[in-house]
Amino acid sequence: MPVLTPANHWKANRVRTGSSCVWLILLGVLLLAGPKPFAQTAASVPSKEYQIKAAFLYNFAQFVDWPPQAFPGGQTPLVIGVLGADPFGAFLDETVRGEKVNNRPMVIQRFGRVEEIKACHVLFISRSEAAQLEQILSSLKGRNILTVGDTDGFAQAGGMIGLVTEKNKTRLKINRDAAKAADLTLSSKLLKPAEIVSSEKR
């Protein structure tokens, strides 16, 4: 990983803000995402807890390395998916708008069912899907998707990163085996503030 010096950072910023074609691409992507979820989420404002979790979703992308086959093209966008009822509303879209991770644009996609998921890199599995969690996770087995969820015992159930709230703070529980199985490399830095757990056989 290249060390980003302040000077480089500033230069990268300028290139990003100065490049209008990137904006056009982003606009196109947003339009492709369809007017329905956009209109649906615009009105609702998520709780403070989900604002933090939205930021976490974005940040996870920075600490995880996907295998090359996850990104067929150099400009293939990094897709953050939400499965089930979306608790973030428009906030998640605002969080990632105009942002890039490892020089890739970011895209939010919302899925009703697991079968709908085609290209996806980070998948937030909503609490609404708690009942089918085991089934969802097993269906995603073998795909290079970082699964994140805030249902109780998410990581122990085979999810990769579980978001738990302790003393009013959001903490991470990480299942390294699950991530390894998905051929994802988690940065050691990510592990540091997290609690490592492993799958519980039921």
Added chain:
Amino acid sequence: MSLKDLPIKRKLMAITLITSGVVLLLTCSAFFAYEFFTFRQTTARHLSTLGGVIAQNSTAALAFENRDDARDILDSLKVEPHIVSAALYDKNGRLFAQYPAHLPAHSFPAAPANDGFRFEAAYLADFQPVVQGGNKRLGTLYLKADRGAIYERFRLYATIAAAVVVVSALVAYFLSQTLQKQISQPILSLAETAKAISQRRDYSVRAAKQGRDEVGLLTDAFNQMLTQIQEQNQALGQSEERFRLMMATVKDYAFVMLDPAGCVVSWNAGAERIHGYRTDEILGQHFSRFHGGDEVAPGECERILAVTIAEGRFEEEGWRVRKDGTRFWADTVLTALRDESGQLRGFSKVTRDITERKSAQDEIQKLNQDLERRVHERTAQLEEANKELEAFSYSVSHDLRAPLRHVQGYVELLAKHAGDTLNEKCRRYLRVASESVTQMGDLIDNLLAFCRMGRVEVRQSSVDLQKLVQETADGLQPETGGRKILWKHGPLPQVQGDPALLKQVLVNLLSNAVKYTRGRDPAQIQTGVASEVNGEVVIFVRDNGAGFDTNYFDKLFGVFQRLHRAEEFEGTGVGLANARRVINRHGGRIWAEAAVNAGATFYFTLTKSQKG
């Protein structure tokens, strides 16, 4: 003791030590200066690297808002004692975590400043972005380091430098102690030789040459000089020997050398003969002994030396006393002897015994004085006699006039009362008697005038002699009535004298000329200047008259002396005596040249007036 007076060994060592010390100090100073300027950069780089590591480690803590984790990461700075404080700010610029934990929040900047370093008074502050990969900024890391590191480092360097200086000084000391011998050894040996020579005065010693460098050249030159000194000493010794022999053999002169205080240091045979002391008796004695000890005025010998020192030479004649107490008249010459720098080394004293010459001179002087005294006595006696004679003459002349007037008066009365009764013969007797009385009156008058001349004061003034001669000749007109006389006057100068007295001289000489040319036709009378030497003019009065026999020349100017009979030429015989007296009183002379019947020339001298 200054560096100048140090022995050359120490001087060389001092120079080596000072040089190496200064070079070392300069090097250390340069090193310190370099360190001082580069250490800021080094410190900044160090802090930057440290900050980079911390920032990288704290990305996850910031990304997932784990303050405990962030604190743990910051706490790891404990190992770096110069980090005073550190803080993490989140992406919104809020203080997220701090180190050390106990510091109050206001000890940290309220918000992160621009990225980069800033040097504060005693601290170095650094703001670094916290970024994961090339992505969005997660927050800012703040680090604050004190500059104690610099001072700590400088303390270390100072210790090392001090150790280096001490070790170098020791090494330089031992090295220079060995190496300075290369230079100092030949010089020291040369100096040692020179010292030995100057102490023993043995100029046959030679210094050993140790190399062909400048010291070698110096040694050669030194040896050459020694050779020259030796030769000169030899020549000097020979010359001195000759001189000493000469001095020793001279017997008529006493050659004595005195030291600056006046004590005898050398004595020759002449001195022994003249002063009577043997050499061994007189050496070291003060020269006042020759002046007779007690007899000499106090301070006289000191005065003699002082004059000799001041003027270089002193000469006098005076009495000296021999050893046996007898005196002799000595001619002494003292000369001050000085060396090249003018320092007084002593005196040379040359004395001659000139007692014989002195007594001969004294004898001559005595005789001269005697003679002079006798002349004075005689002159005084003569003057006395002369005055008495004059007084006598005057009173006689004066007393003679009274009876003569009686005779005159009675002769005239007799001629008046009895003239008619007397016969022709008697009347002639009376007439001759009257004429004789008149002549005698003239004689007495002239004699009185002559006597007065001895007393009258001469009033000096400038006299126009030409005019005076003309007046005098004009005044003689009555006596020359009817005669043919050819006068020729001058030219005549202005002279110094009393006009009344000079007129008497001219009246006398010119009337004589008129008188003695009686019978000449024409008579010739001429006046003029015969010669002039040093302001003294010789005036002449010449006639073609009767002249006189020069055999009787000495009688010509005597009183009552006459060369002609009264029947032939009348006269009293006082005129020329008077003239001579006047001229003498003017400081001049008078004389005459003549031949019988061939005329006479009278000469007299006068001082020419300075105005004319």
